[in-house]
Amino acid sequence: MTSQTRARAAIILAAGQGTRMKSPLPKVLHPVAHRAMLDHAIDAAVGLSCERIVVVVGTHSPEVRAHVVKRLGEAAIAVQDPPLGTGHAVRAAEQALTGFDGDVVVTFGDVPLLKAADIAPVFAGEGVTVIGFEARDPGAYGRLIIDGDTLTAITEAKEASAEVLAVTACNSGVMAAPAALLFSLLAEVRNDNAKGEYYLTDVVELARRAGHPTRVVFAAEDSVMGVNSQAELAQAESLFQSVQRETFLAAGVTMSAPDTVHFAWDTQVGGGTVIEPYVVFGPGAVIEGGARIRSFSHVEGAHVASGAEVGPYARLRPGADLAEGVKVGNFVEVKNVKMAAGAKANHLAYLGDGSVGAAANIGAGTIFCNYDGFNKARTEIGARAFIGSNSSLVAPVSVGAGAIVASGSVITEDVPENALAFGRTRQTLKPDAGAAFREKAKAKKDAAKAAKQK
The missing domain is CATH 3.90.550.10 (Spore Coat Polysaccharide Biosynthesis Protein SpsA; Chain A)
Structure with a gap:
């Protein structure tokens, strides 16, 4: 033998x-x-x-x-x-x-x-x-x-x-x-x-x-090289990252500042992807060729399809699955949510546990309220649905295809297809009450200041 x-x-x-x-x-x-x-x-x-x-x-x-x-x-x-x-x-x-x-x-x-x-x-x-x-x-x-x-x-x-x-x-x-x-x-x-x-x-x-x-x-x-100290650990990390960057550049990944991009041991990135400066990949990230990962984003345990765009300042956590043409913008966090083709969450949102249908739009300040302190529940958004800014969707809940959720709503019940849902109290106007409030508040503050000086 x-x-x-x-x-x-x-x-x-x-x-x-x-x-x-x-x-x-x-x-x-x-x-x-x-x-x-x-x-x-x-x-x-x-x-x-x-x-x-x-x-x-x-x-x-x-x-x-x-x-x-x-x-x-x-x-x-x-x-x-x-x-x-x-x-x-x-x-x-x-x-x-x-x-x-x-x-x-x-x-x-x-x-x-x-x-x-x-x-x-x-x-x-x-x-x-x-x-x-x-x-x-x-x-x-x-x-x-x-x-x-x-x-x-x-x-x-x-x-x-x-x-x-x-x-x-x-x-x-x-x-x-x-x-x-x-x-x-x-x-x-x-x-x-x-x-x-x-x-x-x-x-x-x-x-x-x-x-x-x-x-x-x-x-x-x-x-x-063996690692026996924190300095050598940092050196090993640097060497690993250097090899990974060279490998991805050779495979056709565009990085204008490769020294600022950090990969995990199992990161997968397809050729034609653009990775902007200061991006960090945690374990389990799979980026298909032709995607764009913008600056200061963190991607871990997530799949990003060709043509999707992430960031800047976005966070994809395990279970995030972005189809072609999806846009996840600045200060948006996605965890265990599948976003279908063309869906958008452009800014300031938390999407946790659920799904977002094709071409749906998630407005700024939207929150999937997925945790009640004991259990997680899902939020399902249908295709072409529009979620207005500053909306809270209390899971488990679904919003049907083509439905609209008005800005500032708290949605606790399912919204049928093509419906318009409001979940907020009616606005009340009191003429001149603003001026009266300011005068009263100023007088209280002045009195407290005078008492303090005595």
Whole structure:
């Protein structure tokens, strides 16, 4: 059986305490592009078609364990207790991989930019394979000593000679090997070092001594960057956004100020879309080609069809579904509402839980009153209906096709098709009462001011 056809498994190391993050949130749960770093690592393993994924967690972070169990199940958990180095962490996953006969790759829960395509080459050979990178500033990274196609050693910077320190090929920490070989080599790793820890990198020397092939494949430095601090988290976010912007620009998306647009990990945008400056996409946004997203808008969990226009200063929340030609204007919020072709809500409205028919017009200040403090209810607006400004539609309620709701109305009952609905009291006029009110109010204010000065 060739390495390309062997079964694959992934061990993701996520037991570090992450003290340099200085945050109550466990390090690997910090998000990059609105997705936990650990989920990025799991995504890469899924993308590699790994039939087993094991995440090594520590006892100090029950939140990490719960996160993994929710996504992968209890069988994906291995516990490292106490933490005694990377080699020890990988051995903690051995029992979870009992009976597995295939290749195992070891990755990290705090390396969010590493993709399946970056990792895949480790499975192309036999023996032990390490992912390396050419460092702009090698610094404290372990150096890879390479002879032709063979990885002859990994030398830690603190133990390296001046000649070795000049090497720019560095170790990412990601390693792959057949499961049986990996765990047999790890069983030989010793902790006779200053920290008393078991190092995964020792596997390379042990493999060479035993006559197994050792090799290195290279990935871009940015793709293998680890996150250990808030500054590095921000750097990872910046790198992710840079790649996404370049990808969308290349696909025909127009962005006049791309550095001001922020995407989520799963944002979909079709070519021909125009995205104005200062737009933020949360998870689950799907924008079809030819739409326009105007400045200072926030789009999350929403679908925007071709020809629709959003913003400026609009907010689309999960469940918003805008058909062709829909206009959602400034300071309009839409949540769980499907707006049919040509419908408009141009300004200052809240549309929550319901539907808006084709070519309907929602006036400024309209509110779908969808929540009674306990339950949500829907508001249904028919095609070509006109909702006057400053109207409150108290759900559950429907307004039929072609109906008109007068401005300032509070609608609590269904409005039939083509009807005209008023939900307000009759205006009352009292001649000269305004002048009398002002005189009375001024006298009261003057009296209070005089009393205060005494």
